[in-house]
Amino acid sequence: MWIIYSLLVPIVASASVPGDSANPNTKLLDNIRVYIHEEASPCEDYHQYACGKYATKHSDDPFMEITQMLDHKMNQKLVQVMDELEQGSEAPGFNGSSLEAKVLRFYLNCRDAPETMRKVQRYLRLVPPDGDLSWPQFSAGRPWPKEKFNWMETLARLHRYGLSNVLISAVVTQKLANRREFIVDLGMPIFTGENDHLKGFLESFATLLSLGVQRYSILPLIRKMRKLENSIQKLTDEEDDDEELQFMTLRRLESVTGLEWRKFYEIIVDHQIPLNREVQVKNLKYFRALKRVMDAADKELVANYIMTRFIIHLTGDSREDNDPIECMKDVRRSMSLATNFIYQDRFLAPETLQRYSNEMETLFDHLRRRLLKLIDHNHLRLTAQQRRFVSNKAKGITINIGNVPKTPDLRAFADQYYKGLEMPAADKDYNREHLKLLAYKTRKWVEQLNSGAPTVDEYFYTSDSDTLMSSSPFYILRENQIIMPFGLLQEPLFVPDSHNVFKYSLMGFVLAHELTHAIDGEGIFFNTQGNVDLSVLEIVESPRFQEGMECMNRNKTDYINERLADITGLHLAYGAYFNNETGTPFQVSPREFNHMSQEKIFFLNLAQFFCGDADASTFLEHDEDKLRLVHVLSGFPPFDRAFGCRRSSSDKCRLW
Ligand SMILES: *[C@@H]1O[C@H](CO)[C@@H](O)[C@H](O)[C@H]1NC(C)=O
Ligand SMILES: *[C@@H]1O[C@H](CO)[C@@H](O)[C@H](O)[C@H]1NC(C)=O
Ligand SMILES: *[C@@H]1O[C@H](CO)[C@@H](O)[C@H](O)[C@H]1NC(C)=O
Ligand SMILES: [Zn+2]
Numbered sequence: 218m219w220i221i222y223s224l225l226v227p228i229v230a231s232a233s234v235p236g237d238s239a240n241p242n243t244k245l246l247d248n249i250r251v252y253i254h255e256e257a258s259p260c261e262d263y264h265q266y267a268c269g270k271y272a273t274k275h276s277d278d279p280f281m282e283i284t285q286m287l288d289h290k291m292n293q294k295l296v297q298v299m300d301e302l303e304q305g306s307e308a309p310g311f312n313g314s315s316l317e318a319k320v321l322r323f324y325l326n327c328r329d330a331p332e333t334m335r336k337v338q339r340y341l342r343l344v345p346p347d348g349d350l351s352w353p354q355f356s357a358g359r360p361w362p363k364e365k366f367n368w369m370e371t372l373a374r375l376h377r378y379g380l381s382n383v384l385i386s387a388v389v390t391q392k393l394a395n396r397r398e399f400i401v402d403l404g405m406p407i408f409t410g411e412n413d414h415l416k417g418f419l420e421s422f423a424t425l426l427s428l429g430v431q432r433y434s435i436l437p438l439i440r441k442m443r444k445l446e447n448s449i450q451k452l453t454d455e456e457d458d459d460e461e462l463q464f465m466t467l468r469r470l471e472s473v474t475g476l477e478w479r480k481f482y483e484i485i486v487d488h489q490i491p492l493n494r495e496v497q498v499k500n501l502k503y504f505r506a507l508k509r510v511m512d513a514a515d516k517e518l519v520a521n522y523i524m525t526r527f528i529i530h531l532t533g534d535s536r537e538d539n540d541p542i543e544c545m546k547d548v549r550r551s552m553s554l555a556t557n558f559i560y561q562d563r564f565l566a567p568e569t570l571q572r573y574s575n576e577m578e579t580l581f582d583h584l585r586r587r588l589l590k591l592i593d594h595n596h597l598r599l600t601a602q603q604r605r606f607v608s609n610k611a612k613g614i615t616i617n618i619g620n621v622p623k624t625p626d627l628r629a630f631a632d633q634y635y636k637g638l639e640m641p642a643a644d645k646d647y648n649r650e651h652l653k654l655l656a657y658k659t660r661k662w663v664e665q666l667n668s669g670a671p672t673v674d675e676y677f678y679t680s681d682s683d684t685l686m687s688s689s690p691f692y693i694l695r696e697n698q699i700i701m702p703f704g705l706l707q708e709p710l711f712v713p714d715s716h717n718v719f720k721y722s723l724m725g726f727v728l729a730h731e732l733t734h735a736i737d738g739e740g741i742f743f744n745t746q747g748n749v750d751l752s753v754l755e756i757v758e759s760p761r762f763q764e765g766m767e768c769m770n771r772n773k774t775d776y777i778n779e780r781l782a783d784i785t786g787l788h789l790a791y792g793a794y795f796n797n798e799t800g801t802p803f804q805v806s807p808r809e810f811n812h813m814s815q816e817k818i819f820f821l822n823l824a825q826f827f828c829g830d831a832d833a834s835t836f837l838e839h840d841e842d843k844l845r846l847v848h849v850l851s852g853f854p855p856f857d858r859a860f861g862c863r864r865s866s867s868d869k870c871r872l873w
Pocket of ligand 2: 771
């Protein structure tokens with residue numbers, strides 16, 4: 218683990234600051250210079266030039282790049298709030314049912330739970346496969362009563378704790394044609410994520426041992442579980458990827474697949490439903506094959522497999538560690554709304570938040586106007602109607618600062634949201650409370666099958682817990698909304714009093730990147746309301762669109778939409794800053810910028826987003842930062858001009 222926490226570590230490891238350290242521009246500039254590796258050539262290896270000294274400067278820090286650093290700062294501040302709350306909780310007036318109290322108690326649960334209350338084995342005691350059936354290793358020497366085990370019912374019971382991708386993928390999701398309505402979507406599982414399959418041999422061995430499985434039976438069990446998983450994965454490989462989604466009643470689905478879907482559904486939603494309930498399904502052939510495999514498989518093996526995957530799911534959603542920072546991450550995963558509320562309440566006074574929000578909105582608005590202009594120039598030669606569609610999409614994007622609903626009274630809203638959540642103070646049972654929070658969050662999500670989706674103003678993201686504890690910005694397809702977590706509103710990414718060149722090159726780039734996701738190869742299929750519009754196929758299949766996408770992929774990437782967002786994002790941010798529509802030149806005193814040109818500052822500050830010392834293998838769903846920086850700048854003439862590079866670069870790709 219790379220997490221080393223110490224209260225003595227300064228919040229930002231900054232080098233000694235020459236000059237006027239109170240001036241925000243000087244400070245930012247000094248931060249940038251600290252990373253520059255002067256001996257490297259900006260033209261040949263810009264990442265090395267701009268970020269070359271990052272690793273040495275941060276060798277002892279528990280973060281690997283800028284958003285993680287912002288996260289760390291945020292976690293430190295929150296730990297401090299928890300310490301204050303802990304002291305306050307002794308006082309007579311402390312309100313034990315407030316949000317703060319609930320968050321504090323979960324935090325203390327994590328920090329102070331005794332070893333016995335944070336054992337993975339306890340999760341299994343608390344969540345058996347069925348009401349009167351325990352997991353096989355707990356049968357105390359007697360044969361395990363297999364006949365009581367029903368794999369689908371067990372899966373449905375575990376679904377209540379968010380397990381939704383084992384043997385069957387079952388997710389409650391918005392209808393493609395109508396984001397207001399939810400439906401249960403059934404299909405085959407995926408195996409791509411790190412928690413979507415069994416772990417390696419040694420790790421599996423350790424897990425099973427800690428779960429109480431007899432040592433001598435672990436080896437053969439792992440072999441058999443792997444064989445089972447491989448055969449399932451093979452079934453999914455055989456499936457046709459382009460198979461159409463279908464809407465089907467449970468009755469029909471039961472008769473086509475031979476599986477008991479109504480029972481499965483009822484356990485997930487925890488109430489009875491009629492057989493004519495519709496679901497959205499894919500991969501019917503897979504389900505028929507799955508039934509054959511499950512019918513033939515040993516029930517005890519299947520139970521063990523599901524159990525192991527459940528544990529992988531749970532440990533992936535928490536930290537074993539009781540270090541304060543790690544516990545804060547845990548709190549952010551499990552109680553994100555309450556944590557964001559507390560952060561806002563403590564660190565963003567209403568006037569401050571208002572000022573920051575205005576600042577972000579102005580920046581975003583300017584970037585969006587650049588984009589609308591670009592759309593109007595019509596590089597893709599769209600029809601007037603198609604252009605309107607794309608423009609409206611861009612105009613409809615909202616920004617959500619802090620991942621909280623846009624309500625005037627956030628405390629009241631969050632109070633209501635956590636109303637049904639009891640968080641006892643007496644015992645420190647981490648396992649139980651973790652499960653409870655997972656179930657609470659999952660139930661809130663599943664209830665949308667009845668209540669429908671929140672409005673755009675009530676919306677906040679709750680799904681993926683890793684996303685929830687991170688300060689990375691993201692775009693929500695179905696809401697046409699960009700989420701900018703509170704963590705981003707910290708130095709050095711956000712410095713309200715700094716010069717625009719800093720704002721446009723970093724925050725501007727980040728916003729423009731997310732903005733582009735609204736109209737990337739996937740986002741474009743959804744209209745302003747967040748519903749699928751298939752007429753867009755005409756845009757996507759047009760030769761110019763295809764050409765643009767192929768160009769972006771000349772140097773192959775698995776994340777073509779990310780590359781597009783980077784390239785378009787830079788184009789928008791740079792254009793918005795340097796082609797100021799008002800035509801007024803910027804007033805900058807050269808002394809203030811250490812005689813560095815604004816163009817250089819722009820590109821150096823942009824690089825801050827990509828500087829880091831993470832291993833290339835740790836990047837998720839994006840190319841590694843170094844590569845991203847190379848691709849976003851290659852063939853971008855202003856960059857070559859700024860650094861006097863004479864490179865024979867091919868033309869910059871463009872889509873929009
Ligand atoms: C304690 O907190 C709850 C939930 O926020 C609130 O409804 C209640 O009014 C508070 N009680 C007092 C005495 O402030
Ligand atoms: C892309 O690939 C071409 C040909 O393989 C190579 O010459 C070029 O340097 C690559 N560009 C980047 C930015 O990696
Ligand atoms: C454009 O110029 C105006 C007037 O000088 C200024 O207020 C505005 O901030 C500038 N825009 C940008 C993007 O810096
Ligand atoms: Zn992106």
